Every structure is written in structure tokens, then in C-alpha cells.
Amino acid sequence: MIDNIPIRARSSRFPDEIQLPCGRHILATAMKSTFLWLSISLLCALQLACATSSSSDPRLAPGDTANELAKVNAQLGLGYLGNGQLGLAWERLNAALMEDPDYAMAHNGIALVYNRLNEADKAEEHFKRAIALNPSDSAAQTNYGSFLCEHGRIDEGEKYFMKAVENPLYKNLAVAYTNAGTCKLRADDPLGAEVYFRAALRSDPRFPVALVNMAELSFEGGQYMAARAYMQRYEEVSRHDSRSLWLGIRIEDELGDKDAVSSFAMLLKANYPDSPETQRLLESGLR
Numbered sequence: 001m002i003d004n005i006p007i008r009a010r011s012s013r014f015p016d017e018i019q020l021p022c023g024r025h026i027l028a029t030a031m032k033s034t035f036l037w038l039s040i041s042l043l044c045a046l047q048l049a050c051a052t053s054s055s056s057d058p059r060l061a062p063g064d065t066a067n068e069l070a071k072v073n074a075q076l077g078l079g080y081l082g083n084g085q086l087g088l089a090w091e092r093l094n095a096a097l098m099e100d101p102d103y104a105m106a107h108n109g110i111a112l113v114y115n116r117l118n119e120a121d122k123a124e125e126h127f128k129r130a131i132a133l134n135p136s137d138s139a140a141q142t143n144y145g146s147f148l149c150e151h152g153r154i155d156e157g158e159k160y161f162m163k164a165v166e167n168p169l170y171k172n173l174a175v176a177y178t179n180a181g182t183c184k185l186r187a188d189d190p191l192g193a194e195v196y197f198r199a200a201l202r203s204d205p206r207f208p209v210a211l212v213n214m215a216e217l218s219f220e221g222g223q224y225m226a227a228r229a230y231m232q233r234y235e236e237v238s239r240h241d242s243r244s245l246w247l248g249i250r251i252e253d254e255l256g257d258k259d260a261v262s263s264f265a266m267l268l269k270a271n272y273p274d275s276p277e278t279q280r281l282l283e284s285g286l287r
Contacts, residue, residue, distance in 0.1 A: 036146070036175050036209060070099035074106045081112060089113050104133035108140040115147055123147060138163075138170035142179060149183035157183050174204035181213060190217055208238035216247055224254045242268060246277035253286055261286060 077092030090113050096106040111126035127144040130137060145160030161180040165173050181196035194217055200210035215230035228251050234244065245268040252260035265287055268278055 036179055067100055070096040070103050070106065073099065074103065074109060077106070078109050081109060086113055086116055102133055104130045104137055104140065107133065108137065108143060111140075111147075112143060115150075120147075120151060136167060138165075138167045138176070139172065142172065142176045145176070145183070146179050149179070149186060152186075154183055154187045174200040174207040174210060177203060178207065178210045178213070181210070185213075190220070193217065206233075206237045208234055211237070212244050212247070215244075215251070219247065219251050219254075224251055227251045228255060240267065240271075242272035242275035242277040245272070246280060249281060249286055 073092045073096040077089045077096060080086075080089035080092060090110065093106050093110040093113060096103055097110065100106070107126045107130035111123045111130065114120075114123035114126065124144075124147065127140060127147060130140040131144060134140070141160045141164040145157040145164065148154075148157035148160065158180055161176045161183070164170060164176040170176070177196045177200035181193040181200065184190070184193035184196060194214070197210045197214050197217070200207050201214070204210075211230050211234040215227045215234060218224070218227035218230060227247075231244070231248055231251060238244075240248070245264050248264040249261055249268065252258075252264065265281055268275070268281055272278055
């Protein structure tokens with residue numbers, strides 16, 4: 001089995017006393033306060049790097065000069081990270097860095113692990129190291145920008161998002177722009193957020209997180225028909241969660257469509273009976 005590949009010398013071990021948070025993967029749909037973390041795209045890039053002996057451009061396969069054992073450990077670590085298995089992710093990514101301390105992608109990955117564990121100093125150290133090793137690594141820049149915004153360093157975070165999108169080969173523009181919009185929302189700047197969400201949709205008109213955020217911004221701005229239109233586009237590309245269903249209820253209530261309100265309400269109560277949004281629905285009197 002591939003998971004039996006040796007980890008080799010370990011200078012430290014995963015801190016057992018930390019309660020590991022649950023979660024299927026880092027990259028998930030989000031609204032307003034949540035950032036999108038590029039762990040899955042890192043794994044895809046690493047698989048591309050492992051499948052080719054070299055890369056003509058380091059922006060396509062960051063850290064491609066790493067030795068094969070470091071690559072495989074990093075690949076396994078990012079896979080564990082994507083499944084929320086943070087202990088195993090830390091072990092494999094740490095092993096990759098033991099094999100190759102200058103492997104930028106492994107630094108980026110282990111920074112995500114430390115961020116999930118609320119070890120901000122270690123996370124920032126590894127984000128910075130990843131970018132220093134590969135200044136064209138837009139995934140690391142996007143993740144570091146999100147990290148900075150999470151810690152209230154809004155202007156710094158915005159700069160890293162813009163560095164990421166300046167890379168003409170970067171394929172996750174919509175993620176960077178959406179995270180920049182989320183950053184602006186945290187700074188209580190909905191107009192600035194709208195600029196970035198619209199940029200995300202110009203890059204990828206079907207990007208669900210930007211669509212649902214534009215629906216919410218439109219709703220909060222009293223533009224209910226526009227909010228409905230964004231919600232309809234969202235429904236074409238993504239499944240509802242409790243927050244989007246609650247938003248749909250409020251949009252359709254303002255537009256007077258009782259059947260749509262009832263439909264959204266039924267889905268919310270059936271699929272998310274214990275959610276805060278269901279509690280708000282019950283308190284609102286809407287059916």
C-alpha cells in the first residue's frame with residue numbers, strides 16, 4: 001500500500017494534546033466570514049508534478065525540485081489534510097520537510113495544518129517560507145492572504161490576493177477574488193466586497209461562493225430581483241446549505257412568493273433541523 005511509504009527520521013511529533021477539529025476537507029463553500037483554503041488544488045498540482053519529470057514553469061508545479069520521497073509524503077499529507085485528518089497530515093508534511101526543507105508546497109500545506117490548529121505563529125512562518133522559496137506560488141499567496149485577513153490584517157491580506165491574481169497562469173482566480181471579497185466584508189466594506197465578488201464571477205461565472213455572496217449583498221441592499229437571479233444561478237451549480245436556504249426564504253418573502261418560501265423552508269427544516277438558520281426560521285413565523 002502506498003501509505004506504507006517510510007516517513008524516515010522525525011525530529012518532532014504531532015502535539016497529542018490538541019483536540020483535532022472535524023471536517024471533510026479544507027476547501028469548502030463559504031459565505032461571508034469563511035475563507036476558501038487551497039489544499040485540494042495543492043494536491044492536484046503536486047500530482048501533476050509527480051507525473052512529470054520536470055516543469056517548464058515553476059508557477060505550474062511549485063517545489064518540483066523536491067526529491068521523490070518528499071513529494072510522496074507531501075501528496076499523502078495533503079490528501080489527509082483534504083479529509084480533515086490533521087494529525088496524519090502533519091506527520092506526512094513534516095516528513096516531507098525533513099526530506100527537503102526547501103519544498104515550498106510542503107511549507108504551504110503544513111501552514112494550513114497549523115492554521116487549523118490555531119497555531120498562528122507557526123502557520124505564518126511556513127506561509128512566509130513557502131512564498132520566499134517560490135514567489136510565483138499563487139496558491140501560497142492566496143492562503144497567506146486569507147490567513148492575514150482572518151487575523152485582522154486586512155490591507156496586508158488584500159495585497160497577497162492581488163499578487164496571486166497577477167500570475168497569468170494561475171487557475172484559481174475566482175478563489176483569490178472571492179477571498180478578497182470576504183476580507184472586505186470582515187472590514188465592514190460591502191462595496192469593496194462587491195467589486196471582488198464581481199471580479200470572481202468575471203473569472204468564473206459559475207463560482208458558487210461568489211454567487212451566493214452576491215445574492216446576499218443584493219438582498220441586504222434591497223435589490224431583491226437581483227438577489228433572486230444570483231440565487232437561481234447558484235442553484236444551477238451547487239447544492240444548498242442551511243445559510244443559502246435561509247437566504248432564499250428571505251429573498252422570496254420580500255418578493256411575495258409564498259410557494260417558494262414554503263419550498264425553501266421545508267428543505268431547511270428537513271435537512272438542517274438543528275441549524276441556527278432553522279431556529280431563526282421558527283422564530284420568524286415564516287412558513
